[in-house]
Amino acid sequence: MLLLAASVLAGCATKQPGLPDDPVLLTGPGVAPGAKAPPKIPSGPLSAITPGQIKPLTITPTEPPRELWDRIRKGFAMPDLRNELVTDREQWYASRPDYIQRMTERSSKYLFHIVEELERRQMPTELALLPFIESAFNPQAVSSAKAAGMWQFMPATGKDFDLKQNVFRDDRRDVLASTRAALDYLQKLYGMFGDWHLALAAYNWGEGSVGRAIIKNQKMGLGTSYEELNMPAETRLYVPKLQAVKNIVANPQAFNANLPWIENHAYFQQVQITRDIDVTLAARLADVDIEQFKALNPSARRPVILAAGTPHILLPWDNALVFQRNFDAYSQGQYASWTAWTAPSTMNASEAARHTGMNEAELRTMNNIPPRMLIKAGSTLLVPRSAQVETDVSSHVADNGQVTLAPEIVLRRTTVKARKGESVASIASRYGVAAANVASWNGVGAESAFRMGHQVVLYLPPAARALVQAQPSRTSRDASPVKRSASRGVVKSKRR
Numbered sequence: 001m002l003l004l005a006a007s008v009l010a011g012c013a014t015k016q017p018g019l020p021d022d023p024v025l026l027t028g029p030g031v032a033p034g035a036k037a038p039p040k041i042p043s044g045p046l047s048a049i050t051p052g053q054i055k056p057l058t059i060t061p062t063e064p065p066r067e068l069w070d071r072i073r074k075g076f077a078m079p080d081l082r083n084e085l086v087t088d089r090e091q092w093y094a095s096r097p098d099y100i101q102r103m104t105e106r107s108s109k110y111l112f113h114i115v116e117e118l119e120r121r122q123m124p125t126e127l128a129l130l131p132f133i134e135s136a137f138n139p140q141a142v143s144s145a146k147a148a149g150m151w152q153f154m155p156a157t158g159k160d161f162d163l164k165q166n167v168f169r170d171d172r173r174d175v176l177a178s179t180r181a182a183l184d185y186l187q188k189l190y191g192m193f194g195d196w197h198l199a200l201a202a203y204n205w206g207e208g209s210v211g212r213a214i215i216k217n218q219k220m221g222l223g224t225s226y227e228e229l230n231m232p233a234e235t236r237l238y239v240p241k242l243q244a245v246k247n248i249v250a251n252p253q254a255f256n257a258n259l260p261w262i263e264n265h266a267y268f269q270q271v272q273i274t275r276d277i278d279v280t281l282a283a284r285l286a287d288v289d290i291e292q293f294k295a296l297n298p299s300a301r302r303p304v305i306l307a308a309g310t311p312h313i314l315l316p317w318d319n320a321l322v323f324q325r326n327f328d329a330y331s332q333g334q335y336a337s338w339t340a341w342t343a344p345s346t347m348n349a350s351e352a353a354r355h356t357g358m359n360e361a362e363l364r365t366m367n368n369i370p371p372r373m374l375i376k377a378g379s380t381l382l383v384p385r386s387a388q389v390e391t392d393v394s395s396h397v398a399d400n401g402q403v404t405l406a407p408e409i410v411l412r413r414t415t416v417k418a419r420k421g422e423s424v425a426s427i428a429s430r431y432g433v434a435a436a437n438v439a440s441w442n443g444v445g446a447e448s449a450f451r452m453g454h455q456v457v458l459y460l461p462p463a464a465r466a467l468v469q470a471q472p473s474r475t476s477r478d479a480s481p482v483k484r485s486a487s488r489g490v491v492k493s494k495r496r
Contacts, residue, residue: 068111068262073250075118075125078196081243083227089237089244094255099136100248101258107137108262109295110150114179116266121183124196126246130182130203133241139173139298149173149298151182161185167367167380167401168306168340174299175314176270197226197239205235268296268314271323273307276336276392285330286315286323302366302382304338309398339385340393340401345377348408356383367403376404411459414468418450427456431464 065071093100114128134152135141142148146155149172153163161181163171171177189199189207193214202210213229222228226239248255273282279300283293296314297305305313315323341356349369353360363369367381375381380401418427424446428435439446441457450456460468 065264068115068264069249069259071264072111072115072125072128075115076246076250077124078126080246081197081226081239083240085237085240086243086247089240090247090255093244093248094257097257101260103132103136105260107132108260109267110137110139110175110179111262112264112266113175113268117179117183121187123183123187126242127183127186129242129245129249130200132245133238139175139178139295149178150175151178153178153181157185164309164399166309166399167382167403168302168304168398169299169310170301171299175268175296177299195226200239200242201226201229201231201235204238205231266317269317269320270312271315271320272312273305273310273327276304276306276308276339278336278338279303279305281335282313282323285326286319287326288316288319292316302338304336304382306340306393306398308393308395334385334387336392337385338382339389340397341381341383342397343375343377343379343381346374346406348374352381356381358383369403369405372408372410373405374408376406379403379405409461411461414458414460415455416458416468418452418454418456420452421449422452422456423447423449427458431458431460431468433458433460 065074110131111128114131115125118125118127131137131150135150137150139150141150141152143152147153148155148158148170151172153161153172155165155172158165158172158181161184163174163177163181165172171181186199186203189202190196192207193199193202193210198210198214209231210229213231214224217224217229248257249259252259271286279293279297280290280303282305283290286293293315294300296316299310343352343355347355349364350360352358352375353363356363358366363381363383364371366383369375380397380403416427416431424438424442424444425435427450428438435446438456438458439448441459458468
């Protein structure tokens with residue numbers, strides 16, 4: 001049995017090329033192609049060899065880099081850009097070591113995940129440095145053009161890549177969702193242009209703009225590389241910025257930069273949530289600081305996370321199990337103290353507050369409702385959750401909830417003289433108001449007619465009232481204002 005096992009092992013052993021029992025091909029005049037020399041079999045007793053007689057073999061290390069920066073450097077695959085703009089950006093960053101320190105420390109929470117995704121897609125790891133340029137790795141960053149998140153997605157582009165944006169969450173800020181969308185977009189752009197520098201220009205400037213710039217150069221017989229296209233100054237500096245950061249990461253000592261040690265290990269892991277839960281409670285159950293929790297879950301726009309729309313949260317690696325144990329053992333009441341309420345009709349904030357049992361000021365603050373705005377029917381508001389409410393918010397509301405507002409129209413009392421043969425209907429038509437309102441304001445029926453010269457009472461918005469006042473023979477003035485919801489035609493007098 002032992003002899004059989006030894007034979008099997010000997011048959012499975014991997015031989016290094018060039019060992020004595022490898023067949024050697026013969027070459028030379030008169031030698032048939034493919035002829036092999038017989039193996040050299042040593043005869044006589046074997047003799048010991050010294051370590052100096054052994055030729056060293058190259059061994060590929062199997063242990064991954066301990067530091068994430070090394071792993072990023074090994075994955076650099078984009079052609080380097082070398083010009084004066086790169087040098088200028090290198091000097092800019094090198095003269096701001098505190099800024100580099102803040103950016104790189106902030107990135108330590110997210111870089112491992114981004115590098116993992118890039119390697120899985122076989123994309124250059126330089127792209128993991130792109131959020132340094134876009135947002136300084138701040139997932140809450142918002143540009144003047146309304147681009148948001150670590151990867152700076154515009155609202156429309158975010159929707160194109162399935163990043164939900166509603167009253168409860170903004171996936172442009174979500175660490176996992178925005179990274180997935182950004183890499184999808186970059187892969188798409190690389191497929192369009194076949195060049196990473198042009199793909200990056202399109203990420204910043206727009207694919208249509210880069211495409212038109214290429215066509216323009218082609219018509220003029222000019223080159224179509226990144227450096228040859230005519231583009232805005234921001235896009236012209238975009239790739240040089242990334243190249244400068246790449247150069248600093250590649251050789252931090254040359255730029256007097258101190259990169260923080262980042263373990264080549266996941267910083268966070270996903271934890272499933274099955275119930276709506278307050279942000280503060282989730283952080284407490286996970287035993288993490290609220291700011292750290294928000295840094296990993298930046299898409300939450302309200303003080304509650306809805307399980308139907310956000311079925312998982314991110315937690316530091318060592319806190320995930322802590323959260324799960326505390327969540328399962330929690331028995332101090334509801335997980336969520338907030339829920340969603342859908343406005344059944346158009347109303348002002350005061351009416352909505354009465355419906356939901358809230359203070360009007362609190363309702364405005366919690367739902368970002370400015371003064372003199374109406375809440376349109378179908379709007380979703382965040383309101384306190386009563387002890388009697390046992391069900392969580394539905395997936396439809398969690399994924400699509402929006403607050404839609406309309407200006408609250410302020411009306412002022414005005415009178416006009418009826419013309420010959422005029423009726424409630426004709427005056428209503430002339431001034432663009434509802435006939436039922438004209439009848440109500442004047443205490444007559446909707447089918448009534450007015451005698452010529454009768455003073456007809458109207459409540460009109462300031463612009464329409466100004467036009468009426470320009471005809472003094474037909475108006476009288478009254479400074480009593482009225483507020484109403486235009487869509488419902490409800491009038492409320494308010495004496496000054």
